[in-house]
Amino acid sequence: MLTQTSDWFPSDLNNQLTQPERMTPYPKKLIEVALPLAEINDASAYDKMPGIGPHPKGIHHWWARLPLPVARAVLFASVVDDPESHPEKWPTEEAQNVERERLFGILRKMMAKKLHEAPEVYAEAHAELMHHCDGHLPTVFDPFAGGGSIPLEANRLGFETHAGDLNPVAVVLNKCNLELAPRWAGCSPVNPADRQRIGGAESWLGAHGLAADVRHYGKVIRARAQAQIGHLYPNMPLSKEHGGGDAKIIAWIWARTVVSPNPAAQGKHVPLISTYWLSSKKGALAWLEPVVDKETGNYWFKVRTGLPNDLTAISAGTKMSKGGFRCLLTDAPITFEHIRSEGQRGRLGSTMLAIVAEAPQGRIYVNATPEQVRTAQSATPSGYPDTNLPEEALGFRIQNYGIRKHWEMFTPRQLTAMVTLSDLVKGIGVDVERDGLVAGLSPQEAVSYSRSVMTFLALALSRFADNNNNLCRWRAPNPALINLFARQAIPMVWDFCEGNSLGEAIGSWQVCVEREAACISVLIVGNEAPGFVKQIDAANAVNGIANLLVSTDPPYYDNIGYAALSDFFYVWLRRSIGSLYPELFGTLLVPKQPELIASPERFGGDKQKAKEHFEVGFRKAFAALREKMDSRFPLSVYYAFKQDDEESGGAEETGEAGIDLTTGWETLLDALVSSGFQITATWPVRASQAWRMRAMGSNALASYIVLACRPRCANADMTTRRDCVAVIKRQLPSAVRQLQRENIAPVDLAQAAIGPGMSVFSQYATVLEANGAPMSVRSALLEINRVLDEVMAEQEGDLDADTRFCVAWFEQYGIAERAYGEAEVLFIAKNTSFAGLEKAGVIIGGKGKVRLRRREELDPHWDPRTDDRVTDWKCTQHLVRVMTAEQGGGASEAARLVNAVGPARAENARALAYRLFTAAERKGWAEEALAYNILVTSWPQIQAATVKVEPDGPAQSRLPL
Ligand SMILES: C[S@@+](CC[C@H](N)C(=O)[O-])C[C@H]1O[C@@H](n2cnc3c(N)ncnc32)[C@H](O)[C@@H]1O
Numbered sequence: 001m002l003t004q005t006s007d008w009f010p011s012d013l014n015n016q017l018t019q020p021e022r023m024t025p026y027p028k029k030l031i032e033v034a035l036p037l038a039e040i041n042d043a044s045a046y047d048k049m050p051g052i053g054p055h056p057k058g059i060h061h062w063w064a065r066l067p068l069p070v071a072r073a074v075l076f077a078s079v080v081d082d083p084e085s086h087p088e089k090w091p092t093e094e095a096q097n098v099e100r101e102r103l104f105g106i107l108r109k110m111m112a113k114k115l116h117e118a119p120e121v122y123a124e125a126h127a128e129l130m131h132h133c134d135g136h137l138p139t140v141f142d143p144f145a146g147g148g149s150i151p152l153e154a155n156r157l158g159f160e161t162h163a164g165d166l167n168p169v170a171v172v173l174n175k176c177n178l179e180l181a182p183r184w185a186g187c188s189p190v191n192p193a194d195r196q197r198i199g200g201a202e203s204w205l206g207a208h209g210l211a212a213d214v215r216h217y218g219k220v221i222r223a224r225a226q227a228q229i230g231h232l233y234p235n236m237p238l239s240k241e242h243g244g245g246d247a248k249i250i251a252w253i254w255a256r257t258v259v260s261p262n263p264a265a266q267g268k269h270v271p272l273i274s275t276y277w278l279s280s281k282k283g284a285l286a287w288l289e290p291v292v293d294k295e296t297g298n299y300w301f302k303v304r305t306g307l308p309n310d311l312t313a314i315s316a317g318t319k320m321s322k323g324g325f326r327c328l329l330t331d332a333p334i335t336f337e338h339i340r341s342e343g344q345r346g347r348l349g350s351t352m353l354a355i356v357a358e359a360p361q362g363r364i365y366v367n368a369t370p371e372q373v374r375t376a377q378s379a380t381p382s383g384y385p386d387t388n389l390p391e392e393a394l395g396f397r398i399q400n401y402g403i404r405k406h407w408e409m410f411t412p413r414q415l416t417a418m419v420t421l422s423d424l425v426k427g428i429g430v431d432v433e434r435d436g437l438v439a440g441l442s443p444q445e446a447v448s449y450s451r452s453v454m455t456f457l458a459l460a461l462s463r464f465a466d467n468n469n470n471l472c473r474w475r476a477p478n479p480a481l482i483n484l485f486a487r488q489a490i491p492m493v494w495d496f497c498e499g500n501s502l503g504e505a506i507g508s509w510q511v512c513v514e515r516e517a518a519c520i521s522v523l524i525v526g527n528e529a530p531g532f533v534k535q536i537d538a539a540n541a542v543n544g545i546a547n548l549l550v551s552t553d554p555p556y557y558d559n560i561g562y563a564a565l566s567d568f569f570y571v572w573l574r575r576s577i578g579s580l581y582p583e584l585f586g587t588l589l590v591p592k593q594p595e596l597i598a599s600p601e602r603f604g605g606d607k608q609k610a611k612e613h614f615e616v617g618f619r620k621a622f623a624a625l626r627e628k629m630d631s632r633f634p635l636s637v638y639y640a641f642k643q644d645d646e647e648s649g650g651a652e653e654t655g656e657a658g659i660d661l662t663t664g665w666e667t668l669l670d671a672l673v674s675s676g677f678q679i680t681a682t683w684p685v686r687a688s689q690a691w692r693m694r695a696m697g698s699n700a701l702a703s704y705i706v707l708a709c710r711p712r713c714a715n716a717d718m719t720t721r722r723d724c725v726a727v728i729k730r731q732l733p734s735a736v737r738q739l740q741r742e743n744i745a746p747v748d749l750a751q752a753a754i755g756p757g758m759s760v761f762s763q764y765a766t767v768l769e770a771n772g773a774p775m776s777v778r779s780a781l782l783e784i785n786r787v788l789d790e791v792m793a794e795q796e797g798d799l800d801a802d803t804r805f806c807v808a809w810f811e812q813y814g815i816a817e818r819a820y821g822e823a824e825v826l827f828i829a830k831n832t833s834f835a836g837l838e839k840a841g842v843i844i845g846g847k848g849k850v851r852l853r854r855r856e857e858l859d860p861h862w863d864p865r866t867d868d869r870v871t872d873w874k875c876t877q878h879l880v881r882v883m884t885a886e887q888g889g890g891a892s893e894a895a896r897l898v899n900a901v902g903p904a905r906a907e908n909a910r911a912l913a914y915r916l917f918t919a920a921e922r923k924g925w926a927e928e929a930l931a932y933n934i935l936v937t938s939w940p941q942i943q944a945a946t947v948k949v950e951p952d953g954p955a956q957s958r959l960p961l
Contacts (some may be wrong), residue, residue: 062147178531219511557664
């Protein structure tokens with residue numbers, strides 16, 4: 001467990017408290033004291049993984065969705081009192097720990113996988129929450145609801161929930177979660193096929209009935225689409241080589257073409273192919289062989305199987321290593337500039353490269369045929385939305401290549417399918433309504449139910465659009481179609497994949513409906529309280545309701561352009577179900593202007609104006625929220641440092657001790673402080689699958705920081721920088737030590753320390769610099785960094801002399817060799833000697849040079865029991881050595897060492913790992929920093945293993961944590 005003992009009402013300092021510190025009219029909540037962060041991290045990372053089965057995230061795509069477990073944990077911990085707040089019940093620290101452990105027990109259960117299958121866990125959490133609120137849960141409000149993780153979990157925990165978002169797409173999907181699915185919970189399906197089934201595998205609990213209807217009417221739509229446009233999706237006649245007969249087509253692989261810049265090619269179009277691989281999967285290799293007729297200038301592609309002679313050439317396609325492509329006919333380079341210029345004149349074409357099909361013997365790759373090309377070209381779509389892409393927008397690249405309309409993101413056949421399916425979704429309401437009446441619904445219910453089914457089918461159409469556009473890729477290593485929004489941007493795709501819309505493989509309407517239905521079926525856990533969803537501009541109108549528990553994940557400065565990205569879905573939702581929600585779909589495109597994003601494109605390229613728009617809106621939003629909050633509960637705010645996509649914004653400037661001062665982060669803190677909040681805790685949450693290892697390399701920031709905030713009291717003091725820093729210095733060290741005692745990952749320490757530090761800074765109405773100007777958040781963060789540095793350095797006092805030398809040397813030179821003279825000064829300063837350090841086996845010298853021994857040079861058979869110069873440095877390095885060993889080693893080996901050196905030295909080694917991590921990170925030695933991080937994060941396993949290996953070694957007491 002991790003605690004934050006920063007004292008926004010410190011118990012040990014009562015006499016020195018400033019006025020705001022003394023005023024704490026409410027008990028601290030768990031989130032303001034401690035969280036089982038490791039379990040929350042693991043559960044959140046799992047939740048983010050693709051392919052974990054039906055999940056509410058599959059209802060509709062949203063960019064950078066918050067993982068459900070962290071949303072759940074934060075809500076729970078914002079309501080549940082920390083035992084420290086009730087000394088009358090738990091008078092001792094020990095008793096408080098026992099009670100906290102009990103609360104953690106509930107939280108840990110809440111972190112289980114597939115929690116929708118464990119309604120009893122939600123029920124237990126709900127009961128605990130009720131207990132902390134005298135039987136009346138507060139109303140939860142999320143004004144930036146987006147993909148809906150926070151409201152959904154609030155609703156499942158039994159809170160009345162209000163969700164708002166500016167974006168109509170987000171509003172619709174939240175409506176599905178909070179209004180539509182719960183409205184029909186426990187109802188049987190109305191379609192005649194399922195209605196006849198009595199007591200089948202599905203008992204129509206939760207949203208299973210609704211899911212069954214979505215599945216059924218989705219099939220009806222497919223059959224109708226087949227009748228209307230089935231001719232565009234013919235089967236593939238197979239050659240004898242492939243066993244004859246017909247194969248069902250899975251996908252067509254296309255490449256864009258551009259006129260060759262080389263006059264020798266006589267104006268022919270040539271393909272832009274990023275790889276010739278169709279399948280690079282072991283045992284199923286398939287690739288394209290280009291065949292060029294130099295005389296006629298014609299070319300085509302043969303599908304080949306087996307291992308190609310020249311792997312590099314196959315991987316490269318017609319790409320050039322230096323960037324750009326090469327002309328297939330003449331080898332002339334094709335620059336991006338040429339492609340852009342042709343694209344903007346509307347002169348890019350496309351050519352079919354190959355076909356993927358399902359033959360009786362399994363998946364096959366076959367040559368494109370003129371019939372298949374002709375069929376694709378015969379589609380003549382009409383009636384599609386004719387809307388413009390933004391001229392420029394965050395993450396959009398395609399406009400550079402002449403794609404300026406949303407419909408241009410589809411091939412004619414894809415567009416025909418979109419229009420057809422959209423019409424059929426629009427028309428299916430009549431069938432549902434009719435069947436609903438037959439099934440016994442009242443006329444009003446039948447209309448309402450048909451609208452719900454249509455809405456979910458429209459969401460399935462969104463999924464279909466994501467999988468059915470000319471920016472989808474074909475993935476060769478594990479062959480499959482990749483949807484457009486596998487990334488949170490719209491980059492250009494040269495060779496794209498067109499799935500068979502009426503087929504049965506990934507990307508088809510059938511699969512999209514099936515997935516939608518599966519996700520609907522896991523929406524309801526049976527504990528839901530009423531939910532309400534509204535389109536709002538959080539900066540201008542929040543909500544009429546007061547006494548709210550606010551938990552929210554606001555926009556990330558300039559990280560994701562939600563409004564521009566979501567137009568892709570909006571135009572089709574509007575076309576299909578716009579008439580059902582006229583208040584949401586009044587505009588041609590998603591409203592852009594009020595969106596809180598620092599997007600210079602919206603301000604004629606003016607960065608400053610964009611920043612101001614974001615900052616002003618943010619402050620207004622939080623100031624309004626402050627007025628609406630139930631004073632018993634802290635506001636919880638998420639800040640996403642880094643999103644899944646590599647393209648998302650990174651750090652701009654790194655503070656001295658590792659707190660990244662991105663503009664977004666600073667803006668958020670600033671907005672909170674200036675709108676009257678005091679930050680009472682900060683929790684780094686890792687939602688990356690590899691959080692324990694790779695992702696925790698030196699510069700790997702947590703995915704999210706969760707902040708707990710309280711309204712600052714109205715009569716808060718003003719203070720000077722000097723006094724504020726003095727309080728930070730007084731309070732931060734114990735908070736940092738506490739975090740270390742509780743084994744926070746070194747990589748997370750700086751971010752977690754912001755909580756206790758900012759808690760001090762933000763308790764004051766104003767902190768004045770010597771010149772009378774207000775101290776900025778940035779200065780406060782830098783000050784917190786500095787104090788953190790000092791805390792690290794102070795820990796040196798506990799180390800032995802040899803170690804003090806090694807640490808100082810490492811901090812300066814790492815493991816580089818330096819002149820003996822430089823070392824000599826340090827030997828004296830640290831009260832040790834070359835001979836002693838050499839004997840200890842931690843240093844190597846010769847020819848007037850000195851350096852630290854590398855870990856791989858340490859004695860692999862080191863036995864501390866026979867070593868008469870054991871040092872903290874050596875213990876740390878050996879522990880890191882065994883924990884990072886590629887072979888052997890591991891927690892049991894580390895436990896053996898720990899048992900041999902004893903708990904005190906082991907504890908020193910762990911503490912030293914924090915310091916060495918910071919030093920390595922500061923120098924940019926990523927691998928080295930990672931190694932120390934691994935040691936600390938593995939400590940619980942080592943601790944567990946010490947018990948097991950005890951019989952082997954000289955019994956020592958159990959390793960403390
Ligand atoms: C980071 S996202 C929320 C993600 C969400 N927690 C999830 O799990 O998907 C931020 C949201 O703020 C919304 N937003 C942006 N400006 C807004 C405004 N002025 N008022 C309300 N919502 C806004 C965006 O549409 C976006 O959905």
